[in-house]
Amino acid sequence: METYRLDVETPIGILEIIGTEQVVQSILFVELESKRSMEKDVPNVLRQCRDELNAYFRGERMTFTFPTEQIGTTFQHDVWDALQTIPYAETASYRELAERVKRPAAVRAVGATNGRNKLSIVVPCHRVIGSNGKLTGYAGGLWRKEWLLQHEKQVAHQPQ
Numbered sequence: 602m603e604t605y606r607l608d609v610e611t612p613i614g615i616l617e618i619i620g621t622e623q624v625v626q627s628i629l630f631v632e633l634e635s636k637r638s639m640e641k642d643v644p645n646v647l648r649q650c651r652d653e654l655n656a657y658f659r660g661e662r663m664t665f666t667f668p669t670e671q672i673g674t675t676f677q678h679d680v681w682d683a684l685q686t687i688p689y690a691e692t693a694s695y696r697e698l699a700e701r702v703k704r705p706a707a708v709r710a711v712g713a714t715n716g717r718n719k720l721s722i723v724v725p726c727h728r729v730i731g732s733n734g735k736l737t738g739y740a741g742g743l744w745r746k747e748w749l750l751q752h753e754k755q756v757a758h759q760p761q
Contacts, residue, residue, distance in 0.1 A: 607647040611658050613745045616721065618650050624670040625650045627719040630741040650723075657722065660756040663689040665723045673717065676702070680714040687728040690757035692750065694732045716740060722749065 604626070607618045619627040622644040649667045656662035671681060683701040687693045693701075699711045718726045721741060727749040731737040739746035 605643050605647055607643045607651055609651045609654055611654070613748050614741070616654065618647050618654075620644070620647050620650070620670075622646065624668045625720070625723075626670050628654070628721045628723060629719060630721065630745065654722065658752075660752070660759065663753075663756070669720055669723060671719055671724070673714070676704070676707075676710065677714045677717065680711055681718060681720075681724050684715070684718065684724050684726055684729070687725055689725075690750075690753035692728050692730045694730055695737075696732050698729060712738070 602621050604619055604621055608631070609616045609618060614630050614632070617627070617629055617631045618625060623646060625646060628650065646667055650665075653662055653665050653667060657665075671678070673681070679702040680698065683698055686701065695708050695712050695715070696705070698715070699705050699708045702711065704710070715726045715729055716738060718724050718740075721727070727739055727741075727746045736743050736746055736750075
């Protein structure tokens with residue numbers, strides 16, 4: 602199955618969206634100087650992803666509706682599903698996440714699975730923090746994790 606790429610400029614760097622004609626498979630920060638993708642041949646699902654991410658960064662969207670697909674074990678899918686239960690602008694610890702997937706002793710495995718998440722922002726691994734309340738590991742860099750958490754808090758506290 603053919604895959605497509607679309608790069609999106611955000612306030613915190615370029616996100617590379619990869620997917621098929623039906624699903625988004627990856628949304629990851631990349632260190633590039635300029636956009637690499639041509640938009641004319643990009644499937645609608647990638648355009649929808651781009652548009653929803655842009656709305657997220659403008660503070661106009663808190664959830665996402667485009668179809669996604671991640672390949673992983675049952676445990677990994679349980680963790681990725683649990684990540685999506687962390688409310689917008691809130692955080693959970695790795696330990697809390699392990700308890701949510703009914704594997705309280707699997708804190709390190711939860712952390713490793715969190716690090717394998719290929720759907721940044723949409724599967725909100727940036728909302729997971731250490732038990733001591735400190736920011737820990739984020740594939741996009743801790744400064745981006747901090748920015749995303751601050752952004753969500755600001756949006757959540759704006760008057761409606």
